Amino acid sequence: MAVSIEVLRRFDLLHELTDSALEPLAAHAVLRKFSRREIVIDPGQAESNLCFLFEGSLQGVDFTLDGREVGLYFVRPGDFCGEVGLFGHHPNPEFVVALAKSQVVLLPFSAIESVMYDIHPLIKVLSQRLARWVIELTQQRSVLSLTSIPLRIYRQLAQLSGLDLIDNPQAVASSQGAGGRSKVPDLTQEINIANPPTHQEMAIMLNTSRETVTRVFQSLQAEDIVQRNGTSSLIIKQPEKLYHLALGDG
Amino acid sequence: MAVSIEVLRRFDLLHELTDSALEPLAAHAVLRKFSRREIVIDPGQAESNLCFLFEGSLQGVDFTLDGREVGLYFVRPGDFCGEVGLFGHHPNPEFVVALAKSQVVLLPFSAIESVMYDIHPLIKVLSQRLARWVIELTQQRSVLSLTSIPLRIYRQLAQLSGLDLIDNPQAVASSQGAGGRSKVPDLTQEINIANPPTHQEMAIMLNTSRETVTRVFQSLQAEDIVQRNGTSSLIIKQPEKLYHLALGDG
DNA sequence: CATTATGTGTGATTGTCATCACGTATACTG
DNA sequence: CAGTATACGTGATGACAATCACACATAATG
Known part of the structure; x- marks a missing residue:
């Protein structure tokens, strides 16, 4: 069941897109509910989604070889995640887990990949988002280097x-x-x-x-x-x- | 002193660009030599560059509050770095230091920003590079979570x-x-x-x-x-x- | 509201590794 | 090639925090 343009526009990072830019995306988007600890993004799955968090809380995580969970980022309502796999031939590097009951708008990659480089503001939003994530990861990297x-x-x-x-x-x-x-x-x-x-x-x-x-x-x-x-x-x-x-x- | 299109095309990530895409970039690029331990990228500087490593070795580093150096990535010949600051209103998050005597092609942001979203293959290369960096940082993050x-x-x-x-x-x-x-x-x-x-x-x-x-x-x-x-x-x-x-x- | 699940709190033990100081080896420079 | 700078190697020490097991508190569920 698709979602309306208005629902998508509520997300900060999309609110500058025109109606014509949002329409093809809204047509393929779905709103899904996730229980606590449910997996929202699984990099092993074939079909990937961009995930916009409407309500609840998500955490991006990775796992080490010995199965330990590594926290990468938190997602608060109004934000999105899962965009890395849109760029290149690799899946997203992270799992995303619901920390609480959450409502997420899922936008399949297939709906974005064909248009993302043609809709100027969309590719700008997505690439700026990647840049921000690099900065966040770098900041977190410095925190992790503290010995105390x-x-x-x-x-x-x-x-x-x-x-x-x-x-x-x-x-x-x-x-x-x-x-x-x-x-x-x-x-x-x-x-x-x-x-x-x-x-x-x-x-x-x-x-x-x-x-x-x-x-x-x-x-x-x-x-x-x-x-x-x-x-x-x-x-x-x-x-x-x-x-x-x-x-x-x- | 500008560099030729041929010099730029030697870099893997640019070799798919057309001559017409490369010409405006080559016109503003300069080849500079750096001594060992010289700063190639300083996020505090006003003018930023994309840096292509022709010869030598570079390392991306950050500093913690107490002045400890944090290693982020290595750059080998043929690769580039410094692209995060192109996306959004923030400087690059990292310093880049020459680990050995190096020859670097510097491409000012001002030469790229005006055209990057219009040259389809260029924005694709740059955004895919950001995605790869996120993946690298995520992998390194997992390594750092190992207690041994x-x-x-x-x-x-x-x-x-x-x-x-x-x-x-x-x-x-x-x-x-x-x-x-x-x-x-x-x-x-x-x-x-x-x-x-x-x-x-x-x-x-x-x-x-x-x-x-x-x-x-x-x-x-x-x-x-x-x-x-x-x-x-x-x-x-x-x-x-x-x-x-x-x-x-x- | 009772039961269950999850999260927080506590204590003890042990091992790992940062830190410091210094010596030796290798690479660079003039 | 000698002198200097940089990188590697060594030894000792002490502190920190991971780990484990378990108890208590809070939240969720039916």
Whole structure:
């Protein structure tokens, strides 16, 4: 069942496309629901899709040879993923998993490949998106080279809360979309992170164990820097302290 | 001083472009020599270039907050780099450094930006290159998530020698270009890696120290798996053993 | 609302490897 | 070719965090 142009236009990255550019795409798009932990993108499958997240939360993951899960990025509502396989003769490098019940608009590659280089704004959006992903992966790469695991976690929290934009307003986030990232936060105000990733989801992003993430959170809570409200909300109570910890000033 | 179309066409990724596509580019390209350790790309500079490596060796690097160098990729002759900044309003995310005396063809962004979306094969080449870089970064990301440092080094050596193509012929390499990567190596034959990266250059790719790389090489040499000929050549004497070590079978 | 599943928290142990300092070998330069 | 710079090699130390097993808390489900 196709989706309307209006549904597609809700996605930031498509909202500049003309109706005539969107119509052939909307005709082939489908809206699907995914359960928690269901696979949204499987690189082994023959037919690939561009995936626009309407509601819920997704995570791009890879697996090492020994079966360990590696976190690559988070997808928040309003964003999309799965575009790497459109360029060249290789599948997408990553699996995408639903972290929560999600609604995703799927757009088959076959509907895009024939037109993407002819619709100027479409190829521009897609290639700019790839460039952004390279930048995100590079930023995450630098985080991973920190030898101190707590420092990685502080940096990840700074990214989730937007604190990393303070020194680098051009930075892009691993979690972006309709929620957040649009403005630099105020260091004097508490920051609420809705639906934060679990300790395990953060741990696989940072090459550490969920027990270590828990212990770092424990010490941040003991210093009243963060406060956890169950699993639905995480509050940065002292953004300025977290900001300095993330800079390595701890 | 501009360069000829023939010089540009020597680069694999440009050789499918027509003369009319290459002419405006060649008119603005310059050939420059860089000394060892000289900066080829500086993201802080206003004017950016696409860089084609004619001869020598380059490495893409980033720096962490505490000034540690992070290795992102190697560039071998015949390849190019520096294309991320073409897409969107942000500089390139990486510095590029000459690892050896190098000759580089520099193509200013200003010469490309006005035509890149209009020359179909050019935007295709550039966007496919971005996609390949995402795949490379993702592969390297998986290597970095291995908790065993020796296993990371085995995998890096497998990539440098082409052994990683055995199970994944579609894989792209962090070091590619005119030399190597074009065919799957024979496990029964010694593999020669010309101008291998130094222990320090490998260490920053793998988030480890050069002492640790040295110790792992020591044990590989003790088992006659690799043999070092000064700094100009590294021979994989028992590719099958390295292949299995890289799989974690050690 | 009870049961089940998932996520967080805790303690103990051990091994790995970063770090530091320094020596030796190789490559480069004038 | 001598001197200098760079790369490799070595030894010792201590800290950090992965790992394992298990308990407790929270969320989801029927």
